[in-house]
Amino acid sequence: MSNQNRLKVLIVDDEPENIQLLMEALKHEYIITAAKSGEKALKLAGSNQPDIILLDIMMPGMDGYEVCRGLKANDQTRDIPVIFVTALNTTQDEVKGLEFGAVDYISKPFKPAIVRARLKNHLELHNSRKELNKLRRCVENSPSTIVITDTEGNIEYANPAFTEITGYSTEEALGQNTRIMKSGMHEDSFYRDMWRIITSGRVWRGEIVNKKKNGELFWEQASIGPIKNSWGQITNYVAVKEDISARKDLEKLKEDVERIMHHDLKTPLGGILVLSDLLLTEEGFNQEQMEMLGMINESGLRMLRMIDMSLDLFKMETDEYMYSPRQVEVRSVLQAVMDDVAPAFKSKNIHLLINTNQQQESSPLKMQAEEKLLYSILCNLIKNAFEASPRDEQIQINLSESPSPAISIENKGVVPEPIRDHFFEKYKTFGKTSGTGLGTYSAMLMANTMGYDLKLDTSDSKDTTILTLVGANLGAQDNGSGKSSQES
Template sequence: MSNPPSILVVDDQVDNLKLLFSALKPDYRVRVANSGAEALDLLRSFPAPDLFLLDIMMPEMDGYALCQRLKTIPAASETPVIFLTARDRPEDEERGFEVGAVDYVTKPVNPRLVRARIKAQLALAAQLRQARRAVQASNKLVARVARERDDQQTQNASLAREIAEREKAEAALRESQARFARLTSQLADRLFFFTNAPAGELLFVTEGFKRLLGGLTPEDAIGLSWRNLAEWSPESLANVIDESRRWLRLGREKARFELCFRHPDDDWRRLEIHAYRIFDQEREQELIEGIALDVTEQRALDARLRTLARAVEQAPVTITMTDLNGDILYVNPHFTRLSGFSQEEVRGENSRLLKSGKHDDDFYRAMWDTLLRGETWRGELINKNKQGQLYWVEAAISPVFDEQGEVQNYVAVKQDIKDRKELESIKEDVERIMRHDLKTPLNVVINVPDLLLMDDSLSGEFREDIELIRESGRRMLEMIELSLDLFKMETGQLRVSANPIDLMPIVKDVCASVAQPLTRKQLRLTMLRNDQPLPVEIATAGERRPVMVPANARLLASMLGNLLTNAVEASPPGETIHLAIQEHDGVELQLCNRGAVPAAMRPCFFEKYRTHGKTSGTGLGTYSAKLMADTMGFELTMTTSDVEDRTCLLLRIPPVATAE
C-alpha cells in the first residue's frame, strides 16, 4: 500500500499543533513545526511534504514570509499552501493569495472543515499534474503517429509509381519500417497498430498490444477474432459491432470507435480505435487497418473538466468570460440571478451593459491599464442590473493567456457586497454621531473652570487643578476636532485653507512634546537648518528668521507630532534622531532615525492599521500623517535601507507664493 500524503503543520501554539496533529494523523503523515525557521530546517532534512498548513501570526517569521520563502525552494515551490489563522479581513485573505496560498481557513479550527479543505487541495494538485501530463503526451503522441504513418504511405505510393527507382524506394521503405518499429516500440505503453480481416480475424499487431491489453502476446493473438482478445464491456462491445457493420455496409473509408475492457490488473480501461479500409494486393482482398490509443487518462481528465465546469456553474459568485474587446462570451447562472439578465441576453453584448455611470473615465482607464499590463485588477464596482437597480460587487478581473503567453480572454469574478456596504454606511453614521455628541459635554468641562477661576479666594493649588482640567478639556476638544478632520479627509469632505504660518514654533512645540520619551529611551535629537546646527530649544521669534509655509496650523502640528513620535518609537535606545530643515524653492523637512522598516511593512507603510513590532500601536500614526500631508498639498515619502540600517521621512512643502 502506498504511503498516505504528507503534511507539514507550522504554528507557534502547541495546543493548535496537538489539535491538528490528532485530526490529521489518521489519514496523513504529519510533521509539525512551531516556527518558520524550524519548518525550513525540516525541509533541509526531509523530503518536501505534499501540503503545507501554516499559521499566519507567528513571531520572527510570520506565515506570509514563510510562504514566500517556500515558493523559492524548488522542491516545495509547487506544493499547495493553506493558511490557518484568526484573521478574517478581506485584505488578509487577499495578501495570503498574493504570496501563493491556495486556501484560507479561519480559526477556531474545525477539524472536519480542515480535513475537507486539505483533501480538496491535494486532489486538485494531483489532478492538475495528471492533466498536464496527459494532454501533453496525448497531443505529441497523435502528431507523431500521424506523421510516421503518412511517411509510410508516401513511401508505399512512391514504390508503386516509380518502378525504375525500385532499389531506392525499397531502401526508403525499409527505413520507414525501421522508424515505424522504433516508434511502436517506444510508444508501446500508449498505443498499438493492427490489421484484421473484415470478419474480425487479427492478421497483424504491434508489441504495444500486450502492454495495453495485458493478456496475449502478439504472436499468440494472430489468427484470433478481435472479439476474443480481451474482456470487453458488453455495452461497448455491442456498440462497436453495430457501428462496424454500418461502417462496412455504407462503404466509408474511416471510422472511430471506443472500447472499454477489464485489464488483468482488475481495473477498467478505455481504447480509442481509429480504423480505415485498405485493399491488400497480395491477398487480393479488402482489409481493415488502424491504431488503438489508450485514452483512459484522457477520459478521466475529461470527467474532471466536467466536474470543474459544474463547479463554475454552481459557484455562488458571478463568473464572466469576455474577448479582448470586453464582449461577453460566457456567464454562469449566478450572474443571471444577480443581474437579472439571461445568458442569451448578454452573450455577444459588451460588458458595458452593466455600467452604472457611477465611476468616471479615470476609474475605467486605470482598470484597463492594469489588464493590458497582463495583471489582475481588483476593486469594488457599482453595477446596474436589468431593472436599472444599482448594486455593489467586489471584483477580480484577470487576463487569460494562451500557450504562447498572449492574452486570449478576460475572466471576471464578482461577489455581491451589498450587506457589507450597508454595514459600512451604518458605521460611518454612528462615528459621525459620536463625534458630534461628545463635543456638547466637553463645552461644560472647558467653560466651567473659567467661571471657577473668577473666585479670588481659591488657593494656588486649586487654581492649578482647575487650569489642568480646563487645559485637558481643550486638548480633548482638539483631539475630537482632529478626529473629525480625519474622517472628513477620508471621505473627501474637508476643505483646508492654506495660510502662511511660521514653521519653527510648531517644530519647537512638537519637539517639547516628545522630551520625556526621548529621555526614557536615552535618545538624542539633533536639528539642522540649511545645514547649520540649530538648538532643539529654538530661539524665540525675535532672535531668528521665520520659516513661512502655507499650512493649517492644527493639521501641521498633528502631522509632525505623529512622525516624530513614530521615529522615537522605532529608534533603538541610545541612538540619535536627526531633523533637518532645508529652505529652497519651498521647504523640505527630513526626519531620520536608526532602524530599517521591515520588508513586509514597506509597501504598506502609509496604509491604515498597519503596524509592526509594537504591542500598543494602532497603525494610524503614519496613515494620518500621510492623509494630512495630502490634504494640505504636501508630499510625504519614506526611504529605508537595510545596509545603513536607517529610515528617513521626507516632507516637501511648496512655497507660500505658489501655494493653492
C-alpha cells in the first residue's frame, strides 16, 4: 500500500520500548509518528492531524488523561479517536479513560494482533461516522425541504429548511402526520396514486400544493421514495421538496397575459381600430367629429402598444428584457396620460392639477427612460389615485428637480392598513371587486427596470396618499448630443 493511501497513527508513550513494539506491529499498514511526552503529542496532533492516537496514561509531566482532555478541547483534534494503551488495568481505570473521551482501552502487556484488530475496527467506525456527519451537514444545510417519515407518514425527521418554509418547528413536526400540511387543493385520488407508487417501492415525483402553519398555501416540487433495510423491506419514506411558488406565480402571470392579449383585448380592439380607420376616410363628418374619431383611433393604437408591453412585463420578471433608454420629455407623456383618463375623471368630477416651479415652466423636463414604460407607470399610478379619490376632489402631480428629482402623485384618501406593507406586491388588492393586484406591482417592476424607485406615503392624519417616482436621471436637459447633461 502506498504512503498516500495509508492512514496515520500517532503513538504517545514515554517508554521507547513500548513505542518500538507498537511501531513493529503497525508499520506495514500505517504511517507512524511518535511522541514521548504529552506536550509533544498535542503539538504533533495539531500539525499532523493523525487518523487515530494510541495514548499511554502514566507519563511524567502531562499524563494521558490531561493529553486526552487537551485533544478534546481543541476544535482541530477533538474528533480524532483516542485508544488508551496502559498498564493501568482495573475497571475503574478503564471507566475513567472512557469518560475522558477515549474510544477504547487496551491493557499492557498487549498482543499486537489485538491492537491491529481494534485499531482497524475503530478507524472504520470513525470513517463511517465522518461520512454520516458529512451527510448530516448536507441535509441540515440543504435549501430543499427533507422529511423522513415512518411507513404511516408520521414525521420522524425534518431539516431546518422544512421549518423555514412551513413555519413548523422541529418539535411541532415530530410525531405529526404529513396530513398537517394537506391543502385541500387535491382530490383524494391524487394522494391514493402517490401512496400506491411509493408503497410499491418506486419514487413518486410531482408538484403538490401544501399548507404552511399560518394557513398560507404554497407549491412544492417533490420527490418521495422508500427507504429499505438490508432485507429489502420498506422501513421509512423520504421526501425531498423544493418551494416553487415563485415559479408558479410567474406561470400564472404569463397565462394571464397571454389570455388577455389573445382573447380579452386584441380581438375586440382590432375591430375598433379597423372601424375607426374606415370612418376617418369617410366624408360627412364635421371637424369636431373627426377629432373625436382621431382620438378613438389614437387611444386604440396606444392600447395595442400596452398589450404588446404586457409581454415585456414577463420579460422583466425573468430578467430577459432589453432596456433601451433615451431622453423623454415628461410633460408630453403626462399629457398623453391625461388625455386618455379624462373621460373617467369627468365621471367623478375629479380634476388633475400639475404643479411645477417657474423655471420648469419655461424649459423642458426630461428624463432618461423608455417612453412606453414611463407612460405605463404614470397611467397606472394616476388611475390608482383616481380609484382611491372621493368625488369632486383633485389629484395633484408635482414635478420637481431638487433637492432630488421626482414625480409625485397626491390624492385624497389613504391606503388601507392591511395592504400598506404589501402595496407593491403582486396580486395584492383590498376592497376592489374588480382589482387584479397588478397595477402598482407592474409600475414598480417597470420603474426598477429603468433604474428608478417608487415610494408610498399615506397619512391618516392628513387623509392623503402620495406615490413618488424617484431616480437620479430625472431632470436631465437635452443638450443636442442625444445624451443627458450628466452624460455629456
